[in-house]
Amino acid sequence: MNSDTLDTLDTLDTPAAIVDISRMERNIATMQKRMDTFGVRFRPHVKTTKCLDVIRAQLRAGARGVTVSTLKEAEACFAAGIVDILYAVGIVPSKLARAMALKRLGCDLKLVVDNLAAAEAIVSYCLDEGDAFEVWIEVDTDGHRAGIEPEQDALLDVARTLHEGGMRVGGVMAHAGSSYELHTPEALRALAEQERARCVRAAERLRESGIDCPTVSVGSTPTALSAANLDGVTEVRAGVYVYFDLVMHNVGVCRLDDLALSVLTTVIGHNPEKGWVFVDAGWMAMSRDRGTSKQARDFQYGLPCAIDGTPIEGHLLIAANQEHGILTATDTKPGSMPESTTSASDETDVTTRFPLGTKLRIFPNHACATGAQFSEYHALAPSGELTVWQRLHGW
């Protein structure tokens, strides 16, 4: 029931997910320029936005192909004319038919495996179908999650199984997800180098065993922005860099004024005694993501800003129910657990400073999680004009 045209931040129904187009374009340009300087291809991960308007902006800036986290994203990208697609979550037998349907339509879909059972399942399926997939092997470079370590026997076992089964072993890929736990340039640079070196080593082992492995793909937003050397890497992937968020701010790879996603909200009430301001951005809008909870600066459920995007110093969204958020003045000393610090003498402040109906914007902890709560973004142009950008939902 939202009006899709002529709305401004002042008139738009809340809560709404606002994308600052200028900041987004700047984030895209900065990353692309960095990758161009390194001479590597850049393949954005579209799981952050699930939005074709954003993906097209990334491709216009020079991105080559996309990374997806679901087959639904792959299908939507392909339907929009994007052919080069990496499905970066380990494939399972039950998803092969859906992947093959996409390939047969002409999609250059690459699958990922990190274990022999999956490789065997692909080969077996393709034997039955009289067809083949391009498959990349996931390499574990930091013990973070999935993947085969570069020196493990399994790396060659999987590659040979695929190769001998008629699949194209198109590359190796790594994601140093532990980069999210770091917060110094030195540590990030070291992890980026580890991600690079180990992934390149995996590719070398494949090549030494006679398997081509043309692509060496690495990336996470923090390592992509911290790498000093990408020798041997052919492409980099990153997702959240397009919007950034409070987690990335704490990691140290962006400034607050790079954050391109915020949640527009309205003040719906107060508890003056407690110094609480109720807003209509609860966890249904912000998500339950508390990614900053273990970082040096805990932003609780988000950092409130004025409607123009200026952070409101000393305030946080300290709690969230489904459709209620609670904003209050807090102790913002790094590492402390914010509590309401409003005393009885401030009782009138909360209703006069944030009157009923006041519109605010909240920077989220995690742009991927917050975006997923919305079926659409409202993209904000420098002129103040808003455009609706649809998002995918579900699988």
Next chain:
Amino acid sequence: MNSDTLDTLDTLDTPAAIVDISRMERNIATMQKRMDTFGVRFRPHVKTTKCLDVIRAQLRAGARGVTVSTLKEAEACFAAGIVDILYAVGIVPSKLARAMALKRLGCDLKLVVDNLAAAEAIVSYCLDEGDAFEVWIEVDTDGHRAGIEPEQDALLDVARTLHEGGMRVGGVMAHAGSSYELHTPEALRALAEQERARCVRAAERLRESGIDCPTVSVGSTPTALSAANLDGVTEVRAGVYVYFDLVMHNVGVCRLDDLALSVLTTVIGHNPEKGWVFVDAGWMAMSRDRGTSKQARDFQYGLPCAIDGTPIEGHLLIAANQEHGILTATDTKPGSMPESTTSASDETDVTTRFPLGTKLRIFPNHACATGAQFSEYHALAPSGELTVWQRLHGW
């Protein structure tokens, strides 16, 4: 791209949100019977499911009207023929036009306020429009969130402003949300009594001042299931009772075999050294809700079950990335922080016990948050037949 017909749990694409219809119907019947015995109306909160198939089942069982958390839910319910709707989040001026549009179509929409500014805004808007709303006043019975305390002057100020401005003051409503923090029958019964007594007291104060206040509405799932006395209450509201979840299990108002919502997932890989099983239910499927983290038993990101819904003892979903969940054996002593307890000697167990492609179901911490991650439920009949039930997304 999911096939909507003839799928079974064995063939359905994952992740998927599964509703066990038998358990859901039993939960609905139990709550309705309890309310019928008390002689009070029951008005389910549809924010949990946002699904007309479920709402219709609640109405068939005897529910009278619905509670909504967004105007989108109100619009969808009204379009489906449901007229009696309580919008239970404090109204703000910017949402009055959308609410009035619904009322003018014939919807018996009731608004909620807990402050004078909102009451004045309603009166002012209706004066301009030459129309009126029915408004209920939110009462704070437990200091949990919003509302006016029953003895505060503001209660009568708000009521008089509405009444004299031509609005119908249709009732008072309270939500003892702090019930989620309790876990003994005695404490829950005491809070239910507090919720009842304070809300009834607010109604009495209104009536003493000459305002009719026909409805006294209370409720949360824990208090609705724990109240020993509902004297003076005319209706009860509850939402999550329809599915229950691990948080409600810890509160003590349901058993594990009452849980009607689970996430169907597939094993996509392993880290045998760490005893990790990767599944395709990450936080995008489970949500980031960690509602059990502060309860006596922390279920991390969820309790894994076999495909038939039988909990897998000693295992939890210990971590979640966007499309990856990590399941492992854990120390399940109440109150402890589960860590992987698999030793090197168990290395083979994880791949043989949970082979690639194995389907599992995961009980979520919070049914409202997990459901919101999906655009549809798959409703499971006792026969094994699955039916797609659509959910609302967004505002």
